[in-house]
Amino acid sequence: MVGTDLRQQLRNYIQSSxxxxxxxxxxxxxxxxxxxxxxxxLSEIFSMFCHDAENGIAELARFLDEPVIDYENxxxxxxxxxxxxxxxxxxxxxxxxxxxxxxCSNKTKEGCFEAFDKVxxxxxxxxxxxxxxxxxxxxxxxxxxxxxxx
Amino acid sequence: xSSTNTENWMxxxxxxxxxxxxxxxxxxxxxITALVVDDDSVNQTIHSKMLENLGIQNxxxxxxxxxxxxxxxxxxxxxxxxxxxxPVMNGIEATRKLREMGVRSIIAGVSTCTxxxxxxxxxxxxxxxxxxxxxxxxxxxxxxxxxxxxxx
Numbered sequence: 022m023v024g025t026d027l028r029q030q031l032r033n034y035i036q037s038s039x040x041x042x043x044x045x046x047x048x049x050x051x052x053x054x055x056x057x058x059x060x061x062x063l064s065e066i067f068s069m070f071c072h073d074a075e076n077g078i079a080e081l082a083r084f085l086d087e088p089v090i091d092y093e094n095x096x097x098x099x100x101x102x103x104x105x106x107x108x109x110x111x112x113x114x115x116x117x118x119x120x121x122x123x124x125c126s127n128k129t130k131e132g133c134f135e136a137f138d139k140v141x142x143x144x145x146x147x148x149x150x151x152x153x154x155x156x157x158x159x160x161x162x163x164x165x166x167x168x169x170x171x
Numbered sequence: 172x173s174s175t176n177t178e179n180w181m182x183x184x185x186x187x188x189x190x191x192x193x194x195x196x197x198x199x200x201x202x203i204t205a206l207v208v209d210d211d212s213v214n215q216t217i218h219s220k221m222l223e224n225l226g227i228q229n230x231x232x233x234x235x236x237x238x239x240x241x242x243x244x245x246x247x248x249x250x251x252x253x254x255x256x257x258p259v260m261n262g263i264e265a266t267r268k269l270r271e272m273g274v275r276s277i278i279a280g281v282s283t284c285t286x287x288x289x290x291x292x293x294x295x296x297x298x299x300x301x302x303x304x305x306x307x308x309x310x311x312x313x314x315x316x317x318x319x320x321x322x323x
Contacts, residue, residue: 054220062220070213100256101211104283107306108213150292 027164031157038150041113048110060162068108074144077102081121085137095133096125102140108130109151116142202310204247205229208238208265209281214305218252218281221312224323234258235265242269248276249319252307255282255294263297270298279315281307 035052038044055062077098084095103118117140124132205227210230215231222229229252232238234257251269255293268277279301280294295302300318303311 050306050308051217054217054224066213069216073212100283101291103211104256104305105211107283109209109216110306 027161031154031161034157035154043111043113043146045110045112047107047152051109060158063158064155066109067155070095070105070111070151071148073105074102074148079106079140080138081137083165085133088131090133092125092128092133096122099125099140106147109147111143111147114140114147117143156168175199193244198208203316204269205250205252206241206248207231207252208235208262209252210234210257211254212255214254214307215219218307223308225312227317233314235262235268238265239268239272242272244295246273250315251276251278252281252315253278253299255280263294266294266297266299270322277301277315277319279303279306279318291311299322 026065027078031132035048040050051066052063079097081102084091084098099118099121103122104116106114107125117136120135121140124136172177173199203226205222206221207215207229209215209218209231210233215233219229219231230241230248232241235253238251239260240303251274253262253266257265260268262280262282266280269276270276277299277300280291280299281303282291282294285304291302301315303315
């Protein structure tokens with residue numbers, strides 16, 4: 022049955038994301054918060070996260086572009102980014118943010134640039150994962166609603 | 172969470188009164204209220220949803236100053252989930268201020284990580300009843316709510 026196939030595909034995709042360390046168990050808990058009353062909940066959370074993360078990354082780019090790096094501010098933004106990544110279960114992105122904070126503690130410019138590149142890469146991977154999951158969920162819920170109305 | 176599960180949880184922590192109207196055949200649940208204090212919109216939404224799923228009415232504010240202002244204008248809550256790092260007024264300052272104002276709610280500190288023990292100690296000493304590391308989970312939230320029962 023199509024609905025069952027899609028649900029299984031989604032489960033397999035999420036399982037694979039877990040195995041690659043992209044997502045952790047916090048993601049599963051957030052996903053379980055979704056209820057019949059608000060099927061858009063996951064999409065809303067992911068949009069919110071992406072919006073905040075992109076703003077955070079833009080601020081980090083700005084600070085790291087300065088001739089003299091304000092390590093305290095970079096660390097503060099990395100901490101914020103780590104916090105919101107952790108809330109959606111973005112395990113690898115959390116680790117990348119920790120590395121950036123460590124580079125700030127060490128006050129190494131090159132270290133910060135390297136770590137920031139990693140943060141950007143992990144964000145892209147996480148964003149694509151979350152978008153795919155949200156899109157699959159939406160398709161599944163639309164199909165189920167259509168079947169119920171028939 | 173189904174309404175039956177919510178009732179069971181509320182019975183467990185003693186906030187479900189089983190001697191309601193009709194001599195116990197209907198039960199009247201005490202409406203618990205909560206305030207989420209967090210500058211991160213994702214955390215705000217997730218924590219609010221968790222509370223909602225447990226049947227708890229809740230409001231959300233973005234920083235400690237908004238929490239203090241809300242109380243100054245006469246609002247009060249059974250439970251406050253207080254983030255530590257926030258702009259304008261952080262969780263340590265806000266908790267201290269709320270206790271000075273005589274606020275007796277359960278205030279649970281919720282923070283990304285225990286960066287250093289000194290800071291967590293300062294946070295606890297500002298007047299917290301509990302501290303939980305993020306990410307907040309429903310079991311962690313229920314353990315906070317058990318303190319609400321003990322305080323009542």
